[in-house]
Amino acid sequence: MFRLTWRSLLARKARLAMSTLAIVLGIGFLGGVLTFSSGLSTTFTGIIEGSTSDALVRPAGTASFEAVGAGSTATVSPDEVAALEALPEVARADGSVDGLGLYVLDPDDKLVGTGGAPTLAFNYAASPNMAGEPILELDGGRWPEADDEVALDTAAADNAGYELGDRVTVIPPGIDGSGPITRELELVGLAGFNGGAGTAGSTLVIFSTDGAQAMFLGGADVFTSVTLTAADGVTQAELVEAAGAALPAGYEAVTGDEVAEESQSAVGEFLGFIDIFLGTFAVIAVIVGGFIIANTFSILVAQRVRELALLRALGASRVQVRRSVLLEAGLTALVGSTLGLVLGLGLARGLAVLFGSFGLEINGAVLTLTPATVAAAYVVGLGVTLLSAYLPARRASRVAPVAAMREDTATPEQGLGRRTAVGVVLLVLGAGAAGAGVVGAPGNDALWIGAGAVVWVLTAAAISPVLGRPVLLGARRVFSAVFGTTGRLAGDNALRNPRRTGATASALMIGLTLVSAVGVLAASMAASTDKLVDDQFEADFLVQSPVFGSFPVAIGDQMAQVDGVAVLARQQGVLATVGDDEEPTYIVASDDAFGDVYDLTVTEGAAQPGAGQAVVSADTATERDLEVGSTLELGFPGADPVEVEVAGIIDDTPVAGPVNVGFDVLEEAGVRRVDTTLSVNTEPGSSSERVQAVQDELDEIVADLPIVAVQDKEEFADSITAQINQLLYIVYGLLALSVVIAVIGIVNTLSLSVLERTREIGLLRAVGLSRPRLRRMVTLESVTISLMGAVLGLALGLVIGVLLQRSLREDLSELALPWTSLVVFLAVSVLFGVVASILPAIRASRMNVLEAIATE
Amino acid sequence: MRTPAPRCQTRSMPETSTPEPRTAPRTEPAASARALTKVYGADQAQVRALDGVDVDLQRGEFTAIMGPSGSGKSTLMHCLAALDTPTSGEVVVDGTALGGLKDKDLTTLRREKVGFVFQAFNLIPTLTARENILLPLDLAGRKPDQEWFDEVVDAVGLRPRLGHRPSEMSGGQQQRVACARALVSRPAIVFADEPTGNLDSTSSAEVLGFLRRSVDELAQTVVMVTHDPVAASYTDRILFLADGRIVDELREPDRESVLERMGRLQTPAVPPQAG
Numbered sequence A: 001m002f003r004l005t006w007r008s009l010l011a012r013k014a015r016l017a018m019s020t021l022a023i024v025l026g027i028g029f030l031g032g033v034l035t036f037s038s039g040l041s042t043t044f045t046g047i048i049e050g051s052t053s054d055a056l057v058r059p060a061g062t063a064s065f066e067a068v069g070a071g072s073t074a075t076v077s078p079d080e081v082a083a084l085e086a087l088p089e090v091a092r093a094d095g096s097v098d099g100l101g102l103y104v105l106d107p108d109d110k111l112v113g114t115g116g117a118p119t120l121a122f123n124y125a126a127s128p129n130m131a132g133e134p135i136l137e138l139d140g141g142r143w144p145e146a147d148d149e150v151a152l153d154t155a156a157a158d159n160a161g162y163e164l165g166d167r168v169t170v171i172p173p174g175i176d177g178s179g180p181i182t183r184e185l186e187l188v189g190l191a192g193f194n195g196g197a198g199t200a201g202s203t204l205v206i207f208s209t210d211g212a213q214a215m216f217l218g219g220a221d222v223f224t225s226v227t228l229t230a231a232d233g234v235t236q237a238e239l240v241e242a243a244g245a246a247l248p249a250g251y252e253a254v255t256g257d258e259v260a261e262e263s264q265s266a267v268g269e270f271l272g273f274i275d276i277f278l279g280t281f282a283v284i285a286v287i288v289g290g291f292i293i294a295n296t297f298s299i300l301v302a303q304r305v306r307e308l309a310l311l312r313a314l315g316a317s318r319v320q321v322r323r324s325v326l327l328e329a330g331l332t333a334l335v336g337s338t339l340g341l342v343l344g345l346g347l348a349r350g351l352a353v354l355f356g357s358f359g360l361e362i363n364g365a366v367l368t369l370t371p372a373t374v375a376a377a378y379v380v381g382l383g384v385t386l387l388s389a390y391l392p393a394r395r396a397s398r399v400a401p402v403a404a405m406r407e408d409t410a411t412p413e414q415g416l417g418r419r420t421a422v423g424v425v426l427l428v429l430g431a432g433a434a435g436a437g438v439v440g441a442p443g444n445d446a447l448w449i450g451a452g453a454v455v456w457v458l459t460a461a462a463i464s465p466v467l468g469r470p471v472l473l474g475a476r477r478v479f480s481a482v483f484g485t486t487g488r489l490a491g492d493n494a495l496r497n498p499r500r501t502g503a504t505a506s507a508l509m510i511g512l513t514l515v516s517a518v519g520v521l522a523a524s525m526a527a528s529t530d531k532l533v534d535d536q537f538e539a540d541f542l543v544q545s546p547v548f549g550s551f552p553v554a555i556g557d558q559m560a561q562v563d564g565v566a567v568l569a570r571q572q573g574v575l576a577t578v579g580d581d582e583e584p585t586y587i588v589a590s591d592d593a594f595g596d597v598y599d600l601t602v603t604e605g606a607a608q609p610g611a612g613q614a615v616v617s618a619d620t621a622t623e624r625d626l627e628v629g630s631t632l633e634l635g636f637p638g639a640d641p642v643e644v645e646v647a648g649i650i651d652d653t654p655v656a657g658p659v660n661v662g663f664d665v666l667e668e669a670g671v672r673r674v675d676t677t678l679s680v681n682t683e684p685g686s687s688s689e690r691v692q693a694v695q696d697e698l699d700e701i702v703a704d705l706p707i708v709a710v711q712d713k714e715e716f717a718d719s720i721t722a723q724i725n726q727l728l729y730i731v732y733g734l735l736a737l738s739v740v741i742a743v744i745g746i747v748n749t750l751s752l753s754v755l756e757r758t759r760e761i762g763l764l765r766a767v768g769l770s771r772p773r774l775r776r777m778v779t780l781e782s783v784t785i786s787l788m789g790a791v792l793g794l795a796l797g798l799v800i801g802v803l804l805q806r807s808l809r810e811d812l813s814e815l816a817l818p819w820t821s822l823v824v825f826l827a828v829s830v831l832f833g834v835v836a837s838i839l840p841a842i843r844a845s846r847m848n849v850l851e852a853i854a855t856e
Numbered sequence B: 001m002r003t004p005a006p007r008c009q010t011r012s013m014p015e016t017s018t019p020e021p022r023t024a025p026r027t028e029p030a031a032s033a034r035a036l037t038k039v040y041g042a043d044q045a046q047v048r049a050l051d052g053v054d055v056d057l058q059r060g061e062f063t064a065i066m067g068p069s070g071s072g073k074s075t076l077m078h079c080l081a082a083l084d085t086p087t088s089g090e091v092v093v094d095g096t097a098l099g100g101l102k103d104k105d106l107t108t109l110r111r112e113k114v115g116f117v118f119q120a121f122n123l124i125p126t127l128t129a130r131e132n133i134l135l136p137l138d139l140a141g142r143k144p145d146q147e148w149f150d151e152v153v154d155a156v157g158l159r160p161r162l163g164h165r166p167s168e169m170s171g172g173q174q175q176r177v178a179c180a181r182a183l184v185s186r187p188a189i190v191f192a193d194e195p196t197g198n199l200d201s202t203s204s205a206e207v208l209g210f211l212r213r214s215v216d217e218l219a220q221t222v223v224m225v226t227h228d229p230v231a232a233s234y235t236d237r238i239l240f241l242a243d244g245r246i247v248d249e250l251r252e253p254d255r256e257s258v259l260e261r262m263g264r265l266q267t268p269a270v271p272p273q274a275g
């Protein structure tokens, strides 16, 4: 039997190549995602373990803040460092200066490393990591010595276009709010973390100790933390224990393992999100691939009915027949999965480039196939293929031996009645689930709707021969009106095997359902944002960092001087733990001018906090049971908790935080003053030219500072829409692969159909169908299939998208339907249909008329 | 049940005469071939399917081509019908020389001047009988001549079946639909390759009777390949092929004379049929 399978595989290699391609792409995507994510985690693990010392002495309570980069002003003196070093368990103690809020500009004054990965600025110390190796390695030049010297990580310097000896422009955090906003430093060294694993997109800015102290600590000879290296034979726990004797006030000692674990778990959350995000698309691609495989095998089995019947007549058992089909599928899967893994390596590199463009650069060397990835690829590839081929194989085994004698080889399709009945019931059930989500059944609404959507999509795929029939009939009518007989024949062909057409179109439908649902959500998100901005944006201009960072107060100082500026309100977002919370929350500190710009709706008490007071949002008040006069404890890293009195409760608004305090609270907690948002109003009644002139002047101030942007209402709304769109395009891009797989499915079905209709095509050619019109006929059939998939998918996605918006209406207040996009998707689907038909059409038109007629 | 038909023979030795100039369309043959050779394969495996065939097929005549299996009957027909290109030699269909014509022109020629009936699988399964009959006209974008359509449909006796699909018709009915399709565009010549090969004697008689009538009453030109002496006896003239050459000719045949001539050619009386 094996030989027979092998022969049959070889004989059909062209036909199978296409379904193999579906496996290759699906597994390729999966393998790529797995490889990329394991590479990403290898990178982070390497960096974390390679850059952590035996123990760390840091401001108490830093743990929860560290991952998000909140700063503290607590310091350690050199004497205290020396005291730690003097302990017998301590081999060496190195005072570190960790700087926050520093930005590096490239020679064109653009930010280096904008992608969200942090800029890590610190002093160079030769302290070793847990493994006893140096944490940092020099790739070129030397370590900085003078105050105005700096070393950068090699990748950042390359990206920015800096070479050794160049002057590097940086924006210091601006401690005192005075002085020049930018500084120039000489690049004397290129460095990287030990082991060359890269920096995962972070920018390393390395100073001499004096330089770092001058830059971040106002020149005081102090440190922000201390790294400890254990003496020989001393464990990390013993080291931490011993350090307890010499701890500076407000500081704690933690083991390197603990620090690494904290960092791992902080990164793990982010990595987990990326895994799920990418994994979702990989799973979709694999499912779509499964549809294609199932369809291909169905067609192949249908076309081989005679051969299979002959086998049965010659004495092959049902089991043998079924096994031979499954064996064929298994061999296809092995080949496909293997090629898929190779493709996956390439795709992982592509993903690395994509993420690199968002600032998360990872070294290509870590993108290798792990045993787990290889195993997963083969298991999924074989599993999905065998599962998909099972039904066709079962059908094959049911072929009666007598079919060998029958004239017509095509088995008639069974009625779709039962399938439709079951399908309708399932559609109703799906509607029930989705409905439960909309009316707010217990549990997560979106989850209910999601469950309903999955049921819908799968059911729609199963009964697509029925659901899609109106589309097919419509297409046939239009095509026969426009293209005459050719169009009519194409429409008939698409209608001839409803299951085949349905299964082929379903693969496309899945992708387009997601595309259109996501499109509805994105459009609604953009519309909701627009409305929100319209309602809430009361300032003439907003000054913010496009990278959501903070900027020196000097900028606000200069802007306040601009002629025509009437009010300038400052806000600083800070992370703090509220009440007994473990996790920090973003709270907002603002000045009194804030109340002059924004008209907040006060529920109770005052709109603006006075000294030692806070104004909380209504939600926060309900959640935490607060009323005017209650006290609230705010925790900041490295400082004693600050108690504030609730002075007022305001309606929730995006311009204020859940907790709003005055700058005095930050001062008390020792939080460094920077700004995160400036709201600027011109004098009331200013002409639009005047307003424009003010904006020009404000722009002038930040012209060389890419960390700050001045936006009016429209620009602000546009910038948010642009962010939504960027995400949308990424999602579209990732969905594109499953659409490509679906297109391959169309190619496959068409090729097989063309082959099956060889005689018919020969006859048409004999009675006068020209080659171009034959090609057009195949193309129109293809377009019909893709139209069916597109129409079903877009309609389903539209419904699902609207339901999701309904359930999320608290955040997505506006419903917007992206009609233009939907029309574009429809047009693109038609285009895909045309593209899918190119090969089969050429093949059909190349058929020799005589041979076609002679074909058995 | 054969009606003797008027036989318009305008020439006595058509095989040896040179092609008539195009200025004499009345007497010009519907199709003719000169020194037609078709070679399949190369070197040792070479087969000369046609070996210098000269033939003229006169208008308004019903011609049969007979010969043992593998003698080149189908090949000859395919070459004459612009379905295949000969290795050498010349084919003229209704005054048009086929040599050097592009695929596009050959397609048009087939559509306008040639009709076909194959042994099996003549119809497009998705189309009704009426649509199948009108297919060549539809493809050509031509309006059917309603009178002629009615005449043809009535001649094949298919009027009640026009709305049926091929799967709802018997083999004989399907072949008659195919005949009607071959005739509906008033082609210069109709080629039928064993049109009754798959039919029982009653259905065969229906189809053959129709082809005969189309020659007698509708003044069409029909060429038919057959192995069946009874089928051949419906025709005006039989060409005998052997090893790619025309070896004999019989006019106004009947069953006995066909059998006798076939015997003389030392071939099995009823050779096994081949598609």
Ligand SMILES: Nc1ncnc2c1ncn2[C@@H]1O[C@H](COP(=O)(O)OP(=O)(O)OP(=O)(O)O)[C@@H](O)[C@H]1O
Residues within 6 Å of the ligand: B040, B041, B047, B048, B049, B067, B068, B069, B070, B071, B072, B073, B074, B075, B076, B273, B274, B275
């Ligand atoms: N495509 C081809 N390739 C190679 N040889 C061919 C091809 N078609 C036909 N032949 C050969 O040419 C010769 C004539 O074939 P043809 O089909 O014309 O015979 P025929 O007289 O129609 O036979 P039958 O009565 O069996 O239909 C045969 O020897 C056949 O093997």
Ligand SMILES: [Mg+2]
Residues within 6 Å of the ligand: B073, B074, B075, B274, B275
């Ligand atoms: Mg033949």
